[in-house]
Amino acid sequence: MAVGKVTFTKVEREKLAEVLWLLNWISVVTGVILFGLGLFLKIEIQKWQEVMSEHGILYVPHMLITTGLAAGCINFLGGKICLDCADTNKFLRWKLVMMPYVICTFFFTSCVLAGALMCYSIRGQLEESLFLGLRNAMRYYKDTDTPGRCYLKRTLDLLQIQFHCCGNTGYRDWFQVQWISNRYLDMSSRAVQDRLRSNVEGKFLMDSVPFSCCSTFSPRPCIQQQVSNSSAHFNYDLQSQQRNLWRRGCRQALLDHYTGIMQSIGLTVLLIWLFEVKGQQQSVSSLRVWLTDRRKIQVMVLTGVRYLQTAMENVLQLGDPDSESDGWILENSLAETARSxxxxxxxxxxxxxxxxxxxxxxxxxxxxxxxxxxxxxxxx
Structure with a gap:
């Protein structure tokens, strides 16, 4: 026994084809939106990719770009197919394409859902990527004359100024790395030699931070040298609320920035997925009232395409394009189909x-x- 069997007249088949054509064109627009969101996310990530580890999160925007581009092309073709399938003569040229089209549409609709879920589940990997990337960038901050690292100082300074942050988790992270190049150290100075010998790795470590850590909201000139020494500065309280360094770490700042973008994109992609799957129900429900007076059936786009395919195949078997024909989702029951x-x-x-x-x-x-x-x- 066929599953979801419904009888269609010629007018109802034409109306169903027109509705599916319209919904496919709306899906083309949503595919373009997906492509644009993926491109925007990729550009945003690449802005600060230098402070991320090598295993970045570019696969998320790449998936959105690929899915949006493929969905737009498939739905563009689907609109042409659905409009032509209302005519029995034109249906013959698309008869073998109908089922692959339904399968591809279902697959890329699932990819849209996967992309939305990735936007919400990427936070942990993003945090790890930022932690490792910022740690390495701070280590190479001083290597302004080393090929491949000469722009890291500029990138980190811009990052700290733009996002009002300092260090990886906080300003004290700068105390653990040598961020001043040996070119700018007076090696003949006894104080410099003693500080180098005091460290196991021979690094010049001190309680100071780069100028980009200075807060622009501080009421006094920035104190970036001997930050932890209260006696080295006049009227300076280390625990005071007027400390003139950015308190937030850059990892948290970038994580909040990208999380906000991911959540907005994820919500938009999720709404697109809901439209692809069920958003068309109200539009097609009004058509289903014509098809049967016994009940009101809500049909998804994929289901509508399946009904159109089976109804037109039955019209060809009957040999009369103006006659009524049956359409169904499955020709046999679920158990019989699975057994076959x-x-x-x-x-x-x-x-x-x-x-x-x-x-x-x-x-x-x-x-x-x-x-x-x-x-x-x-x-x-």
Whole structure:
């Protein structure tokens, strides 16, 4: 017994094709939006990619870009298919394409949902990427004359100024790295030599921070040298609220920045997915009232395409383009469909076994006719 069987008249088939054509074009627009969101996210990530580890999160925007581009092309083709399928003559040219189109649309609709979920689940990986990237960038802050690292100082300074942050988790992170190049140290100074010898790794460490850590809201000139020494500065309280350094770490600042973008994009992508799957229900529901007076059935776009496909195939079998035809989601019940597919797969597996080849020892009509003629001389 067919699942979801509905009888369509010629006018109802044409109306269904027109509604599906319109919804496919709306899906083309949503595909363009997906592409634009992925491109925007990629540009935002690349702005500060230098302070991220190598295993970045570019696969998320790449997936959105690919999915949006593919969905736009498929729905563009789908609009043409649905509009042509209202005509029995044009339906023949698309008959073999209908099922692959339904499968591809379902696949990319699932990809849209996966992209939305990725936007919400990427926070942990993003935080790790920023932690490792910022730690390495701070280590190479002083290497302004090293190829490949000469722009890290500029990038970190811009980052700290723009996002009002300092260090990886806080300004004290600068106390643990040598951020001043040896070129600018007086190696003949005894104080410099003592500080280098006091560190196991021979680094010049001190309680100071780069100028970009200075807060522009501070009421006094920035104190970036001997930050932890209250006696080195006049009227300076280390625990005072008027400390003139940015308190927030750059990892948290960038994490909040990207999390906000990801959540906004994720919400938009999720709404697009809901539209692709169920947002068309109200539009198609009004059409379903025409199709049956017994109940009001809500149909998704993929279901509508399936109804259009089966209804037009039945019209071709009837041979009358103006006659009514039945459409369904599945020709048989779910159990029968699953059993039939399982038997097909099972028989395909047997074909590779020589002793169980279904084509062996199967008499044909020709063989049946030849065998008696060969045996007659022997029996005579």
């Amino acid at each position: 597919n399982f038997n097909i797969i099972k028989n395909l597996g047997k074909c590779y076994q020589a002793d169980e080849d279904p084509n062996i020892n199967v008499p044909t009509a020709a063989v049946d006719q030849e065998v008696p003629s060969q045996q007659n001389p022997r029996t005579s």
